[in-house]
Each structure stands twice: as C-alpha cells, then as structure tokens.
Amino acid sequence: MNQFIIKSEVETPWGIARTGCLSTQHGDIQTPVFMPVATQGTVKSMSPQEVWDIGYRMILVNAYHLYLRPGPSLVSESGGLHTFMSWPGAVLSDSGGFQIFSLNDLAKVTEEGVSFKSHIDGSAQFLTPETVIETQLELGSDILMPLDHCITSNASHSELLEALERTNRWFERSLKQHRGRKGQLFGIVQGGLFEDLRTKSVEFLAASDLPGFAIGGLGVGESKAQMHEALDLVTKQLPQEKPRYLMGIGSPEDFVNCVCRGVDMFDCVLPTRVARNGALFTRFGRVDIHQSQYKNHWNPISNTCLCYTCSNFSLGYIHHLFKSREILGLRLATIHNLHFIHQLMDDLRLAIDNGNVEEFAMEFLAAYKPTNEEMRLQAKDRILRDN
C-alpha cells in the first residue's frame, strides 16, 4: 500500500512544488503540512481542542523528552500518547537525537548508543537505536524517527562523515527493530553542507523502501542560502514519490521557500516560541506586541485573519496582557501564529493545485519582511535551550 499519494506537481524557479496526501493510522494528512510541536505532550499554552479547531490534524512530539518524563511505559499504560494527551489526530515523534546532543554537552557516543545525563534530574541515561524505536512504539506514534548522531553543520568533513556512517549503521539497527511493527519509520538524511556526504546519505537510505525521508542537520547555524543549496541537492536525489520532511524549519518565509523546493512536511517550535515572546505573524512580517505603539490600537492583529484572537481581541488588549504577564496573552499570540501558519499552508496547497504557486510565493516574499539574521540566530539559540 502506498501511504503517500502525490496530487499535483508544479515546477517553480527553485524546484518542484507538490501537494499530496499522507495516510496514517490516525487519518489522512494533506501536504505540504506544518506540524505544531508538542515537545512534552502538549503544544505549549494550547489545548488539543484549540490545535484541532485551527485545522491541524498532525502534531510532533519528542521521544527524548517523553522518555525522560513521564516515561514511555506510563504513556503506554494510559492507552498511548493519543489517549494520554487527548489528541485524535496523527503524531510524528522525533527520536530526540538532536535534543540529546544539543542539550547535553557531555553526551558520549559509542557504537552501541549514547550516554548522557538527564536535563531534568541529572540521572545517567543510555539510549540505543533499539530503545529509541521501542520508546516510540510504546508512545504509539504514527511516524517514527530513528536515532541519529547529530553534530553541528560547521563540523569538519571527517567528523561529519564519521557521524553519518554511525547514523547509517544505527539506522539499519532501527529498521531491524521496527520491522513488522506499527507506524511508519522514516530515514533521516544527514551530511551537513557537504555535497558528497548528503549524496552518500540519500543513496544509503534510498536503498531501503522507506515510507518517507526526513532532512536533518539544517537550520542549525548555516545561512539561508547554504540551507537552500543543501536542500536543492537532496530533494533532487530523493525518490520523488515519497514524502520529504524538513526537520526543525522554520519561519513563514522558510515554508514558502522550501515548499517551492519540494518539501512536504515541516515542524518547528518557532511559531509557538516567538508567540510567547510577543512576536505575532502578519503578511508584512512580525509585530512585536510589547511595543508601546500598540497600547491604543483597537484593531485586531490582522483585519482579514479569522482566528479566535483576531475575531475577538484588539492589539491594545493583547499588549495589555503581555505587559501584565497574563497567560491569556501567550495563548492568544500562539493561537494567532498557529492559525497564520495553517492558513499559509492552505494557501500554498491551493496555489500549487491551481498552478500559480510561483506568483503566490513571489507576492508573499515581496510583502513579508523577515527577521534579521542576527535576531534569527539568537532566537535559534534560545529554541535549542528551551525545547
């Protein structure tokens, strides 16, 4: 059975954009899709009903975080993650490879697995490709990610090669552990910014008949141009009929740029994280709700936005909530940003199906003022630490 069906494909100046449908045990997902991040089993500040009401049908959780707390056996005992967190849609679980290495300066890699100290209580932990698959099976994930050895993208060629080869050996063990079990196990393309390593990684993974491919190791400090270059290389080489999931990206302009390059799936804490910092998405860029200019603005964030926030509250009220450090401020900002991204994905799908995604992208990118590079890297650094 083919779990991914492509609906439309459109050539753009940057690659081939496409729409599709990804079938999971918990429903069909229209792609391109953004998955809100529920690191610890909740999309921060949101109820699952609110996430659903915006229109999301798939979220991402982090196996690393849930492994440490509350623990996979407990989640399994409760009836699985969908029951535990009352989420009727699909769940993709990240393996946590990225988090283990970014949250733990002292993580130690051996061929068997990785040992590290829990960021919660300092306890000694040891994870292997096999235990990471078992964790995700206990969670009941619809899409599973293998444990990978993540190192910074500006590491040397030999370091990246070594990490990639280990990631590949670990992937074979993951595949073996998962065979005949539930859910779809994706492969993760690594290799930093080196063309030969990315090619090597794709060729290795493409040899197995995988349900989908994640693209890892991007959005970790390189420039946007470098990210696009690596992405272009990988999407050209990956099997066209399988979904491509770009991990941990990103911002509104990233979604437009990368959908046009053939990416089908995204996750990122950015839309929810910056919301809690008071940054609200508009078609023209981010609004910083803390600015005193908003204290007496009685219009919504956007006059055309149909989200709960924009339907009921003014910029002035949201400004007051942030100044007063009220939880409702974080909620209203998060609802708006998640709605904005959901609407953007809807618009992109429609534009692809209508054959005018190039025009849509040009118009969007012309109007949208991205956050400057320095602020972007600072934000990335905070995201690494917090999620």
Add this chain to the structure above:
Amino acid sequence: MNQFIIKSEVETPWGIARTGCLSTQHGDIQTPVFMPVATQGTVKSMSPQEVWDIGYRMILVNAYHLYLRPGPSLVSESGGLHTFMSWPGAVLSDSGGFQIFSLNDLAKVTEEGVSFKSHIDGSAQFLTPETVIETQLELGSDILMPLDHCITSNASHSELLEALERTNRWFERSLKQHRGRKGQLFGIVQGGLFEDLRTKSVEFLAASDLPGFAIGGLGVGESKAQMHEALDLVTKQLPQEKPRYLMGIGSPEDFVNCVCRGVDMFDCVLPTRVARNGALFTRFGRVDIHQSQYKNHWNPISNTCLCYTCSNFSLGYIHHLFKSREILGLRLATIHNLHFIHQLMDDLRLAIDNGNVEEFAMEFLAAYKPTNEEMRLQAKDRILRDN
C-alpha cells in the same frame, strides 16, 4: 425599578437562604452567584469564551489594578471593559480599597483620599472616592464599589471606628459622584468583628436606597467561627429585599455555609489561584495533583464532572503537565475548579428552590474535607500578595 427579585427563601439552621435574580445592563444573573476574578481584565489562564462556556455570566475586575494599567481612559477609548476584554456578560468592579492597603505598607490616608506608590512602577498615586467612581464609570462596570478605608479586622475598636466613619463619609461623596450615572453603586458594610460597629455601618448604609450591599472586612485573618458570627449579625440587619455580596470569600465550604446564611454574591481568587498551585476541588476536598500517587491514575479528577478537563484528560496527564510546568496544566486545573464552583452554585440554587438546602448543605459539608486552618491562612497571605 427593582433590580433584584427574590425567587425563593428557605429557613436553615444558620439563617435564611434565598435564590434571586439580579438585573444588570449586561443580563440577568441568577443568585446565589460566584463571580470569577479577572483582576487585570482576564480570569487568569482562561479565555472569556471558556469562562462563558462553563456558565458564568458575571465576573469581577479590580478598578485599582486597571487604574494603574492600562488606565481607565484607555479602556474607555477601546469601547469600555466589556469590549476591551471581549466579555459579553456583566462586570462588577471592586474599588481597590482592599488592594491599596494590602499591597502598600506606606499608603497614607487623609480625609481627601489615599496616597500610595504604584506596585507596578513605584510612581506616586492619589485616589479619592470621586476618582474611584470615575474610573469605574470609564470602565463601564455594571456594579460599582465605593472606595473604603480597609484596615485589618484585628485592629482596635477605636481604629476600626475611625476607619468606618471615614468609609461612611467617603461613601457619601461616592454616592454624590455617581448620582444619575450608569451602573449600580453598592454600599460596603465594614466594622471588623465588633457588633456595635457593624450595626452602625449597616444603619448608615440602609438609610440610602441602595441597589445592594457588600460585606467587607471578612476573610482577612479571623477564624471561620468569627466570620460566621459577624455575617449572621449583618445579614439579620440588612434590608431583606436587597442583594448581599460577601467580598473575597472563599472556599467551597464557605459558599455552602454562607449561602445558608443568606449571602447572594461571592467573589474570590481562591478557586483559580489554588488551581494554578495544583489544588483541584472534589466533593471530598482538594486533590494535590503534584503528589506522585497521581502519576499513573487514568481516571479524570471526578468521574461525574462534565467539565472539559474531566471529559478529556486523566489525573496522570494533568500530573505530567504540572511536573513539566506546562501552561495547559494551569488551564485544565482552572477550568475544573471554576466548573466545580459553578456546579456547586447551581446545586445550591436548586436545593433552595426545592426546599432541601439544609440536607444538601449537611451532606456536602460531611463529605468535603476543608483545608486545615494553617494552610488556609498561608494561602490567604499568598493571595493578598499576588492579586
């Protein structure tokens, strides 16, 4: 026009309990009623839609807090508080007398008014009975409270007498300032625990044809027995046909005890505040969700509760959210506690109308284990500081 109509009256061993209907510019309110507290223009952690969906039709805001931030002229410019915070129901605003004196050790009282430093930015502030009425008119409150001089209930007779006489003079100025303007101005009965002072206060206020009477200066450190004694005295003397609002009380057992003594209206931060501390109301007392015994409980807080929290989430999940310091934990706990209190008020009204409120109260109080006195006073202290 009579703005309060009594529906049923039932004698109980503790007084005369009654149901009624209070008419406001923003709808009719069934009494006895609990008003959730939206100190800064939001019921902490809740959206106004959620408060409404539980069944609440009236909330309380604090004129002192909103005077300091965002300021009454700004709220007025936005279309009034109902528009500002997107609340279609009724609003009672507290004058903030209590907060001025409890949050400001250095508040200075003169005959003209009270000077103090803002707890937000330390700026010098001066409020008079007249400015406090104007603030509440700018907010657009349905029910207004006059500025009163609040001192601790264990102050001496002469101190309490002096504060009471000033409160009375201030009330005359408030009444004059409000005459012919919008909303209902209640009087506030003061006098600490002294019978002659409470009587003096009631007699003074009853001489004016007021739409309702608040009972202040209780729940501020005295024992429950002392509070009941003062309450019994006051409710016997107040005009029977007018609503009585017991300010800043309280806990589930307080509502039962005080409704049976003839109280019609309540507000308190306790149900929402203790929720955010992880204390969840049940018919048998509070559950502390932090306790490790709940980590693998897969039932809801209450099997018979119909709130969003109990309809969708287990104790084990809420425990995980609190352990992980996730905002959704605070939200689910608050929804449950507000639902519990709303249901309790519904039950009390029904029992009064059916003539069996004594039986209901006995049964409730027999099953409900109150929090012990020491914890109660500690909690009260925290509430004073935080709201």
